[in-house]
Amino acid sequence: MQFLSDNAAAVHPRVWEAMRAADAADAPYDGDGLSNRLDEAFTAMFGRECAAIWVATGTAANCLALATLVQPHGAVVCHREAHIEMDEGGAPGFYLHGAKLLLAEGAGAKLDPAAIAATIDPIRDDVHQVQPHAVSVTQASEYGLCYRPGELAAIGRLARERGLGLHVDGARFANAVAFLDCPAAEAAGPADALSFGCIKNGAMSAEAVVFFDPAAADLARYRRKRAGHLQSKGRFLAAQVLAMIEGDLWLANARAANAAAAEIAGACGDRLLHPVEANEVFVRLSPEERAALRGQGFGFYDWGSDAARFVTAWNSADAAVAALARAISGL
Amino acid sequence: MQFLSDNAAAVHPRVWEAMRAADAADAPYDGDGLSNRLDEAFTAMFGRECAAIWVATGTAANCLALATLVQPHGAVVCHREAHIEMDEGGAPGFYLHGAKLLLAEGAGAKLDPAAIAATIDPIRDDVHQVQPHAVSVTQASEYGLCYRPGELAAIGRLARERGLGLHVDGARFANAVAFLDCPAAEAAGPADALSFGCIKNGAMSAEAVVFFDPAAADLARYRRKRAGHLQSKGRFLAAQVLAMIEGDLWLANARAANAAAAEIAGACGDRLLHPVEANEVFVRLSPEERAALRGQGFGFYDWGSDAARFVTAWNSADAAVAALARAISGL
């Protein structure tokens, strides 16, 4: 009964099917028929012209997106606990050739215009200090909280005023859209580029980077190759992304994961560290309580010394979810 | 009847099976049971202690290998037509932080000690000139020629004398071993690191980088993450690599591709630009002859204005191969 993460869950049967259907040889790299459908698929999803490329990891997606927005001598404003700061092994420093991450504060790992301004306002506009070039927000955040469309719009306005690009790390974008129950375009806000996550939501090895400026996508294609991320059998990645989009599998999977998280959250009462909006549940639990849960066969990560993180996935078993909810209630 | 490349061929059924068998959730990244078997599998193959990591592309494999051998202010000696120079979109410059490729000459895209020495001997040992740190050779070469064990040993001796690391780009290493009919260890020579290709040989999206110095593998693990190449469902890559190794599928597939190439070569007579040792056939063909072949349904790349390249794969259909041989004979 694993609630460690959604990042290693099984692959959805429809993704498998789509991959098998892509087996017959086609043009290499991204010249195949499936890769060529991505732009159209995302343009339909977002209702404005998009260009999209596949990559194998969220880290690569984030970094290739940011590389179109940030020059080597610039910086990205992000939350202190953002994935790009905490969990990507310094990949932004590599992809952005030494550009800096400027760390802002915010409850639930969310930024707002005031927090961004507080981070960049003290920076003198001279060559001695690294200048911000972009903002990156995570939808849903590291704590599973979702930006409302109005919140993103406000961040976008600040970004425009300050001449900053806007990137949305959407490793769990589907969970955010499922929660917000709004059009994808509103959940992405006025982003220049979106990392559209699939892997945590039932795919195997494909994320998409969606560029709302097609010229940026052209640039990213060079950078993707240069980063060794242009797979010669790229049709298998395109197949995964398209399988997620078609029939709105991405939303169905995210709704399932969110529902499982909500069920667990319902059992947690005031133990919850954060409201549960997506598929992550942060729960105050003593070491003894955690030991007890593990004794009952539940897998999860400690979160500091007094809490635990439970992550649900598209395929979290109903019985396991119910059992966990009962077990927490019974503590 | 495609002979464009082996790089986009279908995935071998046993690779598919191994991937399906890996579906059940396991530890993320490379903590899973399959990834943990790679070191042992390659140690058995090479008869000396190895540490191996998976990556999604040959470009990433080559660059992560070289990053353990070359400092940013150094250089790699490679053939003027090496893949790292011609076809990787500048990835070595990215991964090696601006280190240089020093281009050596050699028939059939193969290097020898004299060619390497001719490239590096003129370099003064001072800070004004970029100093070589490593040599990279390709087994089999860009023209499908194989280094004999003695040739690699001689290059290795020179490398050791000059304090240079040795990397082998083995995107088609299997084809070389199949041709040489020698132990893998002899076909890799005294390499420090080997890019062990699987994708052109029946896998979907996994290559291995084999380090003959485990400390280098530790370093490469950091660099892999930093390059966005640490997939969270890495078990699917490990599964592919292991499927290739088990039961020597890698050799069986390479033998099939080599045999197909040999059959075509047999029809080419003195049209051949290079001896056919692996699975690539370079054939002198006039524009009219190429048009005629294409008119018969054969797909292939032009190679300059008077020749063509045919590449066979593990699954080149017997009938198509025979038809191509007949068609060339009949020109």
Place this chain on the structure above:
Amino acid sequence: MQFLSDNAAAVHPRVWEAMRAADAADAPYDGDGLSNRLDEAFTAMFGRECAAIWVATGTAANCLALATLVQPHGAVVCHREAHIEMDEGGAPGFYLHGAKLLLAEGAGAKLDPAAIAATIDPIRDDVHQVQPHAVSVTQASEYGLCYRPGELAAIGRLARERGLGLHVDGARFANAVAFLDCPAAEAAGPADALSFGCIKNGAMSAEAVVFFDPAAADLARYRRKRAGHLQSKGRFLAAQVLAMIEGDLWLANARAANAAAAEIAGACGDRLLHPVEANEVFVRLSPEERAALRGQGFGFYDWGSDAARFVTAWNSADAAVAALARAISGL
């Protein structure tokens, strides 16, 4: 009556003399007779084998030093207000190829072992998080505070235990040694590399990087050239550094600057934000008080909204210093 900074002060007459004396052509780059004396001069100063190179700026000195201690996928622990973090335009990101600065806290912009440990202890030892490779401390600190030898020794012990290199940014190292009144070796502590500042102390355009591991200096020589910092008339930089060392001009100049700062500090009473140990005086002053001082002809920087920074130099005029002290007293 400028107290803006020591960084643009006039050049000391003995430095001018030494530069003039170096005019006659000599070997280019660092092959000249003066450059060849640097190792010996610093070996004498520190009482252990040193290798030293000149560079034109403190930023280059710091970054070249750190580049010998930190790999691209690593990090440097420094104070949140360190020069390398705040004032070098992202140069560490450039020179270290994207390595990260990890920001630690500490009163007076000084670090101690507890602050360093608090910064690095939460970092998991895995590839997802950037690992620390070195610590950088500033002697004297950004607020003019000096590390006592015992404090540096303690930091050095922690660094050794954790496998970290130790760099000392000594842009105002002379001021620290003048204050501490101890051997230079004790003021540098168990550093691996020291940026030995001259420019703020009477030189024109030369700092030294002192390596206590000569192999690191060899590496830094390549990196210096690669950064465009190997001047062909390097003898003029060597002349400056040697002029500072000979006859202990560096200490005499620093003592003069420190004495001037002490005189100003004596007039500040409890207005001082920090004890005055070197040549910087941070003084609580209201906007009106600052306006009044400026009205009397004093130049200085605001430090936030309620304070000012006064920096003295080797040539701060006695009369100006006395006048400033009186003016502050009289507020």
Place this chain on the structure above:
Amino acid sequence: MQFLSDNAAAVHPRVWEAMRAADAADAPYDGDGLSNRLDEAFTAMFGRECAAIWVATGTAANCLALATLVQPHGAVVCHREAHIEMDEGGAPGFYLHGAKLLLAEGAGAKLDPAAIAATIDPIRDDVHQVQPHAVSVTQASEYGLCYRPGELAAIGRLARERGLGLHVDGARFANAVAFLDCPAAEAAGPADALSFGCIKNGAMSAEAVVFFDPAAADLARYRRKRAGHLQSKGRFLAAQVLAMIEGDLWLANARAANAAAAEIAGACGDRLLHPVEANEVFVRLSPEERAALRGQGFGFYDWGSDAARFVTAWNSADAAVAALARAISGL
């Protein structure tokens, strides 16, 4: 009697005077009165709006110029023997974050449109191959040959057609203008950026980078700081550059050096490897002849096994020049 290089010659008295005159403290970095005059000085020289920055070396000048024209995934076309390729320790790889140098051929180390086209035409316009972003030519070339205005105009036309920037490495630009006897603007051609050399021509430690697009200069200012090249006493560099320009000292010095070279060349007859246009003389001399000349006290570099390079400077002594001419005549 040194003819090794002009790169370590004595500093011209008027440069010394200008530096002394700049001693009094002024605003730091490039905020001083002298630095502020650079744009105007070069605008006057070139007759179109320029923005200029000082740096300490030609390597830094070249690399900062190129960094405004070339993205990390791009390439610079230059001559196989260009300084940026042969003598800068890999600095372009560092400053351009791994961008590539594409090496073109040409007699006398000069490029022409055909050579540039021959280098870039074979590059497919796809992500697998590094795309050219700029051309860099050297005026005067590594062999002391000067591009005629028409030659540069033709290169510029090709560059514009192909969307490439144009950089002129003018380490010996003064010598070229002195030889061509044309306006500086014609000798720079339709360059986007010019490295305007002073150090080989009588300055100590200052070159200028002249940008014909002021926006590029703004970018270069950030990159200069980031490279540790923004000196706090930058007024001394500005003073050098201005001293060279004022009263056309740059041309007077270059004419003197060129005249000395011409005198030597006059004695060489058909021993000359290249026409002597600037201040370098490449002379066919046997090992015995070179030994004889060295025995008479002449210093110079061997150039391969059968030739020598003599470089004159602004201050080459008439007697030494005459003596060398006689000595060569007498061989």
